[in-house]
Amino acid sequence: MAHTVQAQPPVAAGRLALHGLSVEGVNQCVHCGLCLASCPTFAELGTEMDSPRGRIFLIKALAEGRIALGASTAGHLELCLDCRACETVCPAGVPYGRLIEAAKAEIERQRPGGVLRRAFRWLNFGLLLTSPWRLRLAATVLRAYQTSGLGWLVRRGGLARLLPGTLAAGEALLPPLPPARERAALPPRIPAEGARRARVAMLTGCIQSVVFGAHNRATARVLARNGCDVVVPEAQGCCGALNAHGGDHARALALARHTIEVFEAAAADAVVVNTSGCGAHMKGYGHLLADDPAWAERARRFAASVVDVAEFLAQEPLRGPLGPVPMTVTYHDPCHVVHGQKIRSEPRRLLAQIPGLSVVELVESDWCCGSAGIYNLTQPAMATRLLRRKIGHVVATGAEAVVTANPGCILQIRAGLAAHGATTRVLHIVELLDQAYGSASRGGASGEASGEMGRGSASRGGAST
Template sequence: MTTVKEQQVIQTEFKERMDEDELLNCMRCGFCLPTCPTYIESGFKEEHSPRGRIALMKAVVDGIIEPDEEVERSLDLCLGCRACEPVCPSGVNYGHLLEEARDIIHQNKKHSIPVKFVRNAVFNGLFPHHDRMRMATGLLGFYQRSGLQTLTRKTGFMKLLPDNLSSMEKVLPQVPTMKAMKNRPDYLAPLGTQKKRVAFFSGCLMDTMFLETNNSTTKLLQLAGCEIVIPKNQACCGALHGHSGEKASAKDLAKRNIQAFEELNVDFIITNAGGCGAFLVDYDHLLKDDDDWKDRAKAFTEKIKDISQILYELDFYKNQPLELPHQVITYQDSCHLRNVQKTSSAPRVLLQAIKGVEYREMKDADRCCGSAGIYNIVESEMSMQILDYKMTQTKATHATTIVTANPGCLLQMKLGIEREGLSDKMRAVHIVDFLLEAVGEND
């Protein structure tokens, strides 16, 4: 709960920092409303729509309302999926407004001691440090391989947790060993004729918990004719920080990554996580007010490209035989890959090129699945409502495989499968792992 003094400081900073021209760009036309999951799932409450949230921000700037708990609640309930942006006739950069507003609020309110401890541990103590990420993942690996996981399930301990958390524990991937996480390459030669020289953004969760997906990514790049450089000094992308009101930390991570990649002389910087890629693409906005970094940030963002896009551009699906046993598949868009990186057709072209696969488009495949970073943990009720709708559309396709392009989406769809009791009939898989399966059938 914010005090009167905190509200006064927040209101002052809203006036100083919020982009009033951007706020005024919203014409209140309502084109964003049908695209907003929280607006729909809240029963069409205006304050939970992009238009309504912008109106609240503008009212705080104008001093009409105070930045109280209701304003903060409205902003916190937003997924940040940015589905409102592509349909906005005025081109309002809603995501930038949301991140700025959240940063102002969280940096100027006094959090409780437990919340402050958790935020500091996660944002400052864990994600910026690769060695600590490996250690945390290693502990999870110990839990999975030591028999503790089996024991906690047999004793019924998991039933003490909320349903969504106990289900999440079931869908976590089998994590790699500490040795595998430490022995990472920094250079990989192309397999065959070289077509491009690229750098790979390996990420933090992707290079620990989802290590095999990173390995699949680099293998596909090699097969596509890419020479790959993987800088050791790269850092977390900063998306979790930027979306959660920790903008200063996000800027520090951005600068570390720009430094790590800018002297590599590569054609592109490749990502395989929609959320990470979208935040990397926004580095030029993040650092726009920093004269020492804004041009360097712009040069960095111009090289960001998703793995599916470069595979498409290099005709991977034409040059590489792709085949799998017959199965029906569908594709769940990563919100940030589609809405920010503008990549939606390339994944579909690649998937439909696989022999033996019957592709069926899901209704509202572009609607958020409800993962949104840690949203499915901190806003569990709304997240599960959104997931239930997504699973209804998924089941209508009769697909046995759901393909997606972001680790959060992947875990959320696995959670949906688990909640629906379909684990023996349906699976969720990252697109690069699925494509490598299709390559393997022809080896």
């Protein structure tokens, strides 16, 4: 997959911009402070410059050239999770997510850091996320590292502590890579069961496809059970969300253009996404490419077709039969579902339809867990503080499992629970729905799906943890 990295067309003269990206939205802020209580970093630190209002002040001052991008200013901006909780409560409609992405892109331009940091970014943003086959190769190598015992030796022998900061944090958070059959590509088409409701194209994601292939299979099965012809475009790759959140703007644009091209060719009624950061980012392609005359209209049309899997399934009652899943769970709202896409009731409505399932509410369920893209690698201290806060609330529910909808949250919460010694499982919502369909099949005469689309870890008791 070759991506053409083009420059962003210039913002009109006189408009406030950073890194060529409009930050005019800073002028919508009326400094009311209603967002402060919802900001995790402000709650932890209590400093104005680590609040949304303080950061907006910094972004405006930078764009107007009144301050330089020194270490202190960059530090306050980099500590932002881009969780967008401030957007949810802002009465003035400040588009905070777009402002912080522009600021982070400008930080990358002015303060690219030392050799190690640049190498880490090039490896991830330039090499792995831009190429599905290189990502698959890396997954194969990492799986060998884990299963050969080398990983155990590195940790046990204390070698992990010798790795430079980001690599050490990355090694600690490395998820167990599943076997090759779970990382294999989905079939190009999974036919609808029963009366046909829609033709949907599915994003299989970059990290998602190599770490949580089982979630993708569960998603396709659940969609098919609900009357969808599911098409899986083979040429798809990363949507560019991680690049955009990490300030790698030029590659984010290239990946967005590629994604639009590939999914347009699928000619589907909707593009269904089961990873919250990707869904929120793809719904924003219209803004991302608004200043590019060749792409603006295509991007806007594409963005309107993107739908989160829970949002899509909740449009109609789930088609039965759903079998019992006798379990008590709690639900963690991923930031880019609840704040980025304003989806709050839909996952809960789906869970309420599973027989035998008991759902207990989680305190601060829409509070960031500290994962936030690669935030837990770049800002491990704050990420750990937020994770401890989240785990305390999860454990207090007494639930057997936390249900959520984003690979980053799953990995982060799983690591936090393990460090806490808790046995609580962490499940993607589609795994639970898939279990309910599997449970109904076992109770009936039809048996479970098998072969390419057969149930993986989800049907083995939700063993995603």
